[in-house]
Each structure stands twice: as structure tokens, then as C-alpha cells.
Amino acid sequence: MIPDDLKETLQRQIAATDHPREQVMDVVFILQDRFGYLSDPLLEEVAALVGMTPLEVEEIATFYEFIYRKPVGRHVIHVCDGVVCWMLEYQSVLDYLRSKLGIDYGQTTDDGRFTLLPTCCLGYCDRAPAMMIDRKIYGRLTPERIDEILGKLR
């Protein structure tokens, strides 16, 4: 599944460390960026590359929210459900996103543009409510600001 040239790069990167398994996150993110999500065959290849069992990689992959084990849209919207966001309009942000995109948590829009997921606290409490899209965090969300942010993403 992993093309040979990429595999070689990964192998070199892994060989340069003392403990191959410490590279597991790096390898997972490189592959996820390339393939969109971490499919079963990819996960098994990661395990073989870093000398872990598939279970051990799965333990990590299912623990972290930014590793996707199922196909996602081009942009994943992670809405912060930390306590401070809760107190500051988390629910209306979520409701607005739901009605605007017509999807609920865990779903992807029909055009494959957006997937909606929650995330634990992003540390943006001073600018709550917040969300994260494509590793970029947006704070002080309002319906207008959400329209503007999503409008820029194709």
C-alpha cells in the first residue's frame, strides 16, 4: 500500500533512531497526510515498520483524536468541547455547524468537503468558543466568522 520510495524514506527515518517505536506517531501522520486516513492495511504496515504489533499501533491510533481510522472529508472540523467552551456558546457553535453543513458528529458532507468531530480542550480558553480545522485553531467563533472560515476552504 505504501509506495516504495515513501517506504524507503520512512525506513531511513526509523533506522536513525535508537528505538523504532518512538517513530510511530511521525510515521502515522506522514501516512495520514498522504492517504487521508489510517486504513487497516496502512496500520498493519506501520506496525511492521516500527516493530510493534498491530494492536499496539491501534492502541495509540484510537487514543488520539487527530488520527483517523475511517475516511474523512478534505477538511476535518474539530469543535472544542472543553469546559470553558461549554460555558461560552459551545452548543450554539455546534448547532450552527450542524445545520449549516447538514451533518452531525462523525459524519461527512456529501461533497466530501467537511467532517465534523469534537475534540478535547484546545487550550484556547481565553478565546472560546474555539474549533480546529486542518491543524489551525480559530477562536471567538460567531456564525459570521464560521461562514467566513468555511467559505475559504474548498
Place this chain on the structure above:
Amino acid sequence: MPKLMIDDRKIEVAPGVKVIAAAEQAGIVIPRFCYHPALGSVGACRLCAVKFLDGPVRGLQMSCMVEARDGMVISSTDDEAVDFRRFVIELLMRNHPHDCPVCDEGGYCLLQDETIAGGHAMRRSMGKKRTHRDQYIGELVQHEMNRCIQCYRCQRFYQDYCGYRDFGVMGSASRVYFGRYADGALENPFSGNLIDICPTGVLTDKPARFKGRRWDFQRAPSICIHCSLGCSITVNARYRELVRVEARRNDDINGHFICDRGRYGFAFANHPDRPRQARINGRDTSYEEAIQTTTQRLSEIARTLGPDSIACLSSSRAGVETQMSLKFLTRSQGWRQPGCFVDRSEQNSVTAAVGRLTPERVVSLGEIEKADLILVIGVDPILEAPMLALAMRQAQRAGAGIIILNPQPVSVPFAYDHRPISPDDLCSTLQKWTRSISSQTRTESHFVEKHEEYRGPETPSVPCPLPPVDSLLQNSRRPMIVCGTNIVGTAIIHAAADLARDIHSDCRFPGLFYVLPGPNAFGAAFASAGGKSFSDILPDIETGNIKALILVEADPIFQFPDQERVKNAVKQLDLLVVLDYVPSRSVGFAGQSLAEMVSPAPLHVVIPTLTHFETQASFINQEGRLQQTTPVHVNGLPMSQLTGGKHPPRKFRSDVPGAGARAAWQVLSELEAVLSSTPADSITFADIWYRIGLAWNISVENRTEIPGNLRILSTTVESEPMTEHYRDD
């Protein structure tokens, strides 16, 4: 030694003990899920909350996370603690199914106990419960994930304690899932312990599923006979059928756990073809007739051909009582001394090992965990003594180095130095180390370095360059020499003992640990002293010098490598008597009549015997520890076999169907009594032990209940000189 007060009880405990364990010593059991004495504390479940009223710690704390310290005043009954625990249990029950009647954990369930103890009786949560899909995790353990309360015991046991990597914890928050990456059988040969440690019905005994509740079972403490370690088990039976085996705590040997072979290997006791009726020449007969016919023919053979023409063979799976009764029988009749081994070199190896264990050197399995260096010679632990592998892993987790001398790498769940020494060089290498150590004075102690991080059973790590073994031994404080008796010969067994003897010094306390080829191989060494192995009497059978053969829980017709040869030889006997509780090849052979095939027709007798689940039996494990089983039920045809799985019969009868068997020692004692014309019905278990006590010159006070810590070593008991009679081939 910290002195503290728990619930108004004063106690003093060893330093480092957690409050939850300290309380237990005072007889107070604080509720818990995640804490387990063998797995330690993680503070995951929050159920063990107690209130610290006075002393160095104050307020509500988890008793499994706080070390007992001087001056602590603790209450487990304080209102705040009781309330807290009630809320915790309510929370843990939030997602738990309310279907205890169909859950197989019933009777074993800690969650039920703690729910009642915590006072949570009314459900307040109205929301949906989170649910999971179950996995197929093999034929031994059943998985029902909805019952999980996230105590992490299973994952900690599986990965940390055992070192296997195919079962663990996935997900986060309320989606936490304990299982495998995909459906498939668990790879861990100790996986059955998950059943014992899981406090809920997630992981239950699959073969025993829906066969009964704990209180339906007849239960008894027993001993595993699947290898020479003799782990402690609890046996459960119902309707004359063995149903399940659990680990029984024994800190000297197996700790809290057992291996899967020990847990699931009881099918022989329920075997549908188990001999249940005495047979003469293929025809069912009464026990009395079998005894009478046998004794008549034996007397005849002894009279006409001499007592030397009668040979007896027992085995290392027979109990001490059986082995020794056979010895008493042969002695009283002046027959050949009995053997207990099929193979000569096996007899030699076991005899050598038993002869070299001394009280100063012998260590038990529990002490292996305290080693700081373990040298393993010619053993494959997972195959020959599974729990040994687990003990070695615990030693290594505590920092011990492990060196395995074996031509091939072995599969064990820990990292080790593999020294591939060829079998030819092994003995001389050991001797070289012994010489080098005894000639050196001790150098400054630096402990064995920790080895590379463990990467799984299939990839032993080999740190490079390998430090010389003699200097490692020289610098360790508690080295242990673990030596097999299966593939190595007597020279290596002696060399291992010499090494252990000579590295002893003021600072080093070496242990010697042999692995033997059977649960009572140790006893077999005593019982077969002066006797020959089957391979050594076989020529005498072939030449007609032996005309009668009595096999007592021994199966040479299966075990002797040359099947044709052994069958042809046995056909020439005048009398073949087989006593056994399994449908062995020898039982099958003796259960038929050879009248048409051979003339003059030999006499074939089969007499069924009892397993150690049905009678009291003693076994001496590989460190000389004498242990006894307690019968769990009476022998008889299992109800399921009687009724074909249907409802038990509605007619009463006064006898137990299929209950014709007796303990082998009883049969042998009766043979002896009839042959010596003394009364037979007076021979009891205590009588046998009286005779064994005399023979070994040990005093056994209560002869019906032998203490579990009696060590029978060749230097502490009297027995015939146990020399190795023959050179190794």
C-alpha cells in the same frame, strides 16, 4: 516498621506496603477493582477511597495509592468515604448491563459484591448505555465487553506481567475497549488468568460457560500435574464431571497464576473412553475376579519361573502412594525392583538431579522472581514448565539478567542473552566457569546491567558485546541456575550443580532449580532406586526372562519410540496387567484378547484407577516439595455421558454408575495382601504413609493430611542409594 490505625485497629506493617494491603492484614477488606496484589496499584477505579483522619496524609485518598506510614489514622467507614464509594460504584454501573442472571461471572463477580457493599441499589441514570461489539478471542476465554468497568487489570496482566502484545486497551474516554486488534485466538499461554483477575463478566471461562454457578460446583484445593512445578489449583466439578480449574494462590510456587495447560488440561478425567470396569482378556469382569485371576497367575509365574520373571513399571505421573505401594509390593514378593521411567537416560537424568539438590541450594519457583541473574541451561521454559517463564519475566522486570544457554533461541516472553553453545561444548563450558569462579576472589560488586528493552516473545534482544558469563555470575548476589533434565545428560546436570556449589560465597546465594519431566518425577527417582527403566527390561521381555509385566499408570506401549518392537515383545508375556485412569495405548492393548493371535494365549488384565481429582494423592515437585490433592468428587460416569446431555434420570439407584475404579495404591496393596495372605480391607491411606514414613525415615505426624511445605530431599530422607546405574548412551 510503620505503625498505624485503621478503623480503630492498630497494626504494624512492613515499609512500602500500601494502605489497602495494610488494611487487609488487619482483616479489613477495602473495596477495590483495579488494585491486585500481583499487579500493583494504578488508582484507576477510585473505589478504594478511605478517609485519612490524622497523621502525615489527610482527607479522602485512594488507599491503593498511599503508602502506610507511621502515625496514620484511617477510617474506611467515614461518611465521606462511604458516600464517595457509593457514587463511584453508581458511575461504574452506569453502562453495565442489568442481566446478571445470564452472566457467567455470577458467583465469581466482584462487581456484584462491590455494588451491594457500596449501597448502590437504585438506578438514577436514564440515558442510553454505551455498548460494544464482543470479539472472538479463542476457545479458552469468552469476551463480553459491555460488562467492563475499566479497571485495566487485564491489560496490565497481559502486557506488563506476561509480556504478550496481542491484547490490550484501545480507544479513550467512554469508548475504552479491552480486546485484540482483530478477532483471533489469544497468543498468551497464560491467558486463562484473565478469567480469574477480571472482576466482572467481560472475560470468563469459555469451556465452562453456562455449566453452573460457583455454588453449584464441588470445589477442592488441588495440584496441577501437567509439569514438574506442581502449581496450586482449585478444581470445580459438577455432576461427576470436571468443569473448570482456577489458580490457587501459593506464594512459594505459582503466586496468583497458572498456565493454560494447567487450567484447561483436565479433559482426561472426563474422557468418554476412560477405563471404568476391570477387564480380563477383553471381557468386562468384576474387580474381585480381576484381582483373583491376577494373583493366581502371578503366583504361578513366580513359582515356575522365579520371582525375577515379574517386572513392574510405574511413572512420574503416578502419586507417591502409588509408586511406593508398587515398591512395597515388589519387595514383599521378592520380585524385581520397580522402574518408573520408560527411558534409561531419563531415569539417569532425574536421579542425578534429585541427588544433587541440597537444602542449602534448593529454591522454589517463588524465589526465582527474586534472582538478580538467571542462567538457564537446556530448558525450554514455555514447553517444559510454563510458569517458570512467567517467574523469570518477573525477575527480569525487577532488573535481573537472564542468560539462556541453548543451541537454538527459545520463545519466551522476556529479553535474554542467548549464548548458542553447542551441546558438545556445554558441559566443558560450565566446568570452565566453575573453575574460573572458584579460583577467583570476589571483586567489587556491581550488579548485572539491565538488558535492552523487551520487544516481544518472537524477538529476543541480544545486547552486544556479551559480557563473559563467569564474571556476571561473579558479580551477582542471587544467581540462580535453572537446568533441564530432558535434553541434557547427567554430566551437564552435575556440572550445573557444581557451578551452583562453587559460586556460593559470603555475598552470593546461588539457587539451583531443576526442571523434571513429570509431576512426580522426583518421587519416581526414589521409587525407582534400584529398579530399571523400561528400555532396560525390554530385552528381558524379548528373551523370555520376564513373563509378567505390571504397568501402573505407565504407558510404555505409547512412549517407547519403537512401537513395533514393544508390541511384539509384550505379546510374548504370560501376563500383562495395566492399572490406569486414562484410555492409554497400554490400556487399549491390554484390553483386548490375544487368544486367536498368539498361543499359548497370554492373560491380559486391565484394572481402572482413580485420578488425583477423585482420591487423595501426593506429588513431589521438582524442588522436592511434597504436596497433596484433595478429592473433589467421587469417581463415576459423568451425568452428561450417562444421559447423553439430557435431564438427569428420574429413577433412583443406590450405586454410582461407572464407579468401579479404585486408587492405584489400593489395588496394589490388595494384590500384596492377597499374595501374602494377609487381610486386605484394612489398608488405608494412613497405613501407606506409615510405611512410606518408615521407608524414608521421616516422621509424618498426621498421616491423612501431609503438610504442603515438607521438602523431601535425597539428603533429608533415607532411601536406597540412588546411583545412576547405567552410562548414558
